[in-house]
Amino acid sequence: MGGTIGIVGVGNMGGGMAGRLRDRGWQVQVCDLVASRVVACVKHGARAAATPAEAAAGAEALIVGVVDAAEMHEVLFGAMGAAAALAPGAAVLLCPTVAPRDVERIAAALADRGLAAIDAPMSGGPARARDGSMSLMVACADAVFEARRDLLETLSSKVFRVGTRPGDGARTKLVNNLLAGINLAGAAEALALAERLGLDAGRTLDVIEQSSGQSWIGSDRMRRALAGDYAPRAHVTLLQKDTRLALEAALAAGFRPSLGPAAHEAFNRAVAAGDAELDDAALLRLFRKQ
């Protein structure tokens, strides 16, 4: 186990993966526009690369850890892009949450160059990227999966093989995140209603956690909100973006959602209210005004 892996984008998630791979004996070459992130990785034994092409040179696989489809395209196919520097047969892990059609387009462009795309959105946050306990929703051809099993299982103890078509990872992630957005907005609505009805919100949340209204994101975010803690772990803009992408995918498939648009609208209103830079726990503040 343990060849050379390039990583472009070593922020919260990419940085966590770099640390995880180093711990397990892999060579890592990292590139990021933010120098301090690269320095942090170098302290853990990674090699600094000045460009995506340099991060990709000699690597058996490249992890793309940037934030959106435009950046993903740029680091692969732009000037000093990684794709041209990878050897034929190398794999490219596409980790950001993007539209399924963007994954499909990039996978096709990689295939034209003899490179294998692995659609692999992540779930779980930085701490779990760092210790390898995050979830990976992996969609790629069977042969590609088998060839990269060591790498994938080093990155994640919870690899979900959601399909063989690149794009199905993105679809699965968007479906999950749409539901997370609904459950979060629903929890904020319920607790704001509890307060309006004269109930103690903390005690109501105690009951909900032991009753049929329980959800992971509802507890996680509403505990913070009730403590007045809106320091961003997950910015309001993240689920604003992901619920929008999910609704666009639904629309393109002729599906008419009912609750998703109401949740997306709540994130839009939170941004309009000036809460874009806060944790999405801030939805409670929004619903308190309703």
Added chain:
Amino acid sequence: MGGTIGIVGVGNMGGGMAGRLRDRGWQVQVCDLVASRVVACVKHGARAAATPAEAAAGAEALIVGVVDAAEMHEVLFGAMGAAAALAPGAAVLLCPTVAPRDVERIAAALADRGLAAIDAPMSGGPARARDGSMSLMVACADAVFEARRDLLETLSSKVFRVGTRPGDGARTKLVNNLLAGINLAGAAEALALAERLGLDAGRTLDVIEQSSGQSWIGSDRMRRALAGDYAPRAHVTLLQKDTRLALEAALAAGFRPSLGPAAHEAFNRAVAAGDAELDDAALLRLFRKQ
């Protein structure tokens, strides 16, 4: 421990409570319009009562386990009603999920007769009523709570003291159930969308259960739905009713909900589609048509 308790309405939940009390050495007097339910309790050592008044005679507390506010009023204050048969100082546990204002009215009428109301909606289902592990959301005066602590803690190992005003139990239950309705409709929408996008719904649910979209009711109901099992444990009409009551309470308090109305509308549409007698897991079938 273990005086005499009357129970009017020994269906799923009332019957479970009767069995639990008998197991723990309490005397139980039961009354129900459905004779077979009474017979089942008698087999476990309960005494059969022909009327609510007879169930109440000599009891230190009466548990009302009927289905709605109209029935609750009738068994207490109708012909052969229980209230006139209870000794001053006896307690009445109001267990159905009803509107807060109905709890307040009944509590006031009981107080006029020197009886103590305990607003005590339940959560957890028949099996957990039977083994004492259900949740009780208790709102009553402090002195009443202390006087009946033995009874309440025999009925439930999870007693939540949600307030001192009768009505706050009902408010807490409605807030929880509104959120349960949102989480359930959201899960059905997400899985129906997953199928429309060409994903395997079971695999998508595996991912959701380990990711940010997790909720208790989403897993519970969607596992059944994916197995094609719509045998009713919780009829579609139950959350249809509870989400309506919650929205009415919200409206009366000047609160404008966003996701709740979309969830309630989904239950309405399921009933209109002929699914009233099915388990509410049937919401998946509804969203598949969207």
